[in-house]
Amino acid sequence: MSLPRLLSPFAALVAVFGAFALMFAAVPAASASDCGSISDSDDRNLCRAISKKNASDCGSIGDSDKRNYCRAVVKGNRSDCGSISDSDLRNRCRAEAGGSSSDCGSISDSDQRNLCRARSKGNASDCGSISDSDLRNYCRATVKKSSSDCGSIRDSDLRNRCRAESR
Numbered sequence: 603m604s605l606p607r608l609l610s611p612f613a614a615l616v617a618v619f620g621a622f623a624l625m626f627a628a629v630p631a632a633s634a635s636d637c638g639s640i641s642d643s644d645d646r647n648l649c650r651a652i653s654k655k656n657a658s659d660c661g662s663i664g665d666s667d668k669r670n671y672c673r674a675v676v677k678g679n680r681s682d683c684g685s686i687s688d689s690d691l692r693n694r695c696r697a698e699a700g701g702s703s704s705d706c707g708s709i710s711d712s713d714q715r716n717l718c719r720a721r722s723k724g725n726a727s728d729c730g731s732i733s734d735s736d737l738r739n740y741c742r743a744t745v746k747k748s749s750s751d752c753g754s755i756r757d758s759d760l761r762n763r764c765r766a767e768s769r
Contacts, residue, residue: 636766640759648672653766667691674699690714697722717741736760743768 637649644663651659651672660672667686674682675698683695690709697705697718706718713732720728720741729741736755743751744767752764 636762639762642759644668645759645763649763649766651676653769671695694718713737720745740764 637646637653640646640649644665645668647659647662648668648671651657651663652675655676657673657676660669660676663669663672667688668691670682670686671691671694674680674695678700680696680699680701683692683699686692686695690711693705693707693709694714697703698721701722703719703722706715706722709715709718713734716728716731717737717740720726720732721744724745726742726745729738729745732738732741736757737760739751739755740760740763743749743764747768749765749768752761752768755761755764
């Protein structure tokens with residue numbers, strides 16, 4: 603086999619890897635640092651704890667319902683959801699901390715209910731029934747674990763949270 607015949611497949615392989623590298627370079631890496639721009643301190647700390655999967659970071663959250671939600675979801679422990687007074691957040695917590703999509707059924711807001719179902723089932727196609735486009739894109743990105751849908755979110759806090767949680 604001649605040298606040019608060997609180089610041709612090698613050159614093609616280099617070109618393919620180069621194309622992939624350029625594709626991924628265009629999407630910024632998501633991390634807990636994306637949470638730093640979120641204006642509400644409790645939401646910022648919740649974002650950091652969830653993106654780092656570190657329950658000790660939940661202690662910085664002032665709102666007790668959000669703090670308990672954070673601990674339950676990060677640790678994957680449904681029993682921590684029981685002390686949450688907001689029933690919608692409690693049901694979402696149960697679903698996201700190891701429960702099932704049936705826990706989402708009694709969430710009053712339809713978009714939040716659909717988000718809960720999609721995330722608990724891990725099915726991005728379920729995000730299509732969410733009417734709010736920002737929340738729909740957040741849902742798709744976090745279920746698929748791909749930040750590509752985050753860029754079209756208009757709300758900057760949700761966009762940053764999306765980038766942090768979609769990795």
